[in-house]
Amino acid sequence: SVTAWLERQFDIVVPESKELIDQALTSWGGDVASGALLVGSTIAGSIIAFLTIMLVTYYLLAAGPKFRASICRYLTPARQSEVLRLWDITQTKVSDFISTRVVLAAVATVVTAVFLVVLDTPYALPLALFTGLVSQFVPTVGTYIGGALPIVVALTSQGATQAVIILAFIVAYQQVENLWLAPKISAKALEMNPAISFVVVLAFGAVFGPLGAFLGLPIAATIQAVATTYLRRHELVESTRGPGGGYS
DSSP states (O other): OHHHHHHHHHOOOOOOHHHHHHHHHHHHHHHHHHHHHHHHHHHHHHHHHHHHHHHHHHHHHHSHHHHHHHHHTTSOHHHHHHHHHHHHHHHHHHHHHHHHHHHHHHHHHHHHHHHHHHTTOTTHHHHHHHHHHHHHHSTTTHHHHHHHHHHHHHHHHTOHHHHHHHHHHHHHHHHHIIIIIHHHHHHHHHOOOHHHHHHHHHHHHHHHOHHHHHHHHHHHHHHHHHHHHHSOOOOOOOOOSSTTSSOO
């Protein structure tokens, strides 16, 4: 009916749908095919990488003691003690770092879920869980990826106002987490000064990119633990500067 109306009103001939499809395939078929191939290869590569990481993790956990023993066989007894001590320190700090990520993900999930429930956003709990996990375990851009999904859901189901409110909430919560919550939790779990934790993430992220921002804390905590173990500490001397006359 629309085709007949257009032809009568404007004295034109509207091509048939088959001709339009053939023309579209001729003009953009290559771009569409290459784009689909790129997306497919990216998804397949991500799945393969994830399975590889899981497989390596499983074998390291299952054969960890044997792997450590095979390395120590090539070392003298004194060197074996040092390697085992460094191994334990590194393992402890990495596990503490993973624990901090889990705690931060849980806090982000709960806070986001409460906020989305208050806004009456559909699928509040799964959206909050997605936001919490992605924001903590995807380096640097995880917060934006995790926050994009609830924004899109709110935009399509509730309107632009709710989407803007959720965007403002995600930005505000990210600032609170980066400047206060994450340094506090990292300081307790990794035994690092909150200011040092914050600076380490910025420095490693600037030098090594997203992966450096993610791995900066466990690396710095391991270095600090090794230094504490091997470096000699001394008593603090009394200071005459300022009120009190000494260190706190």
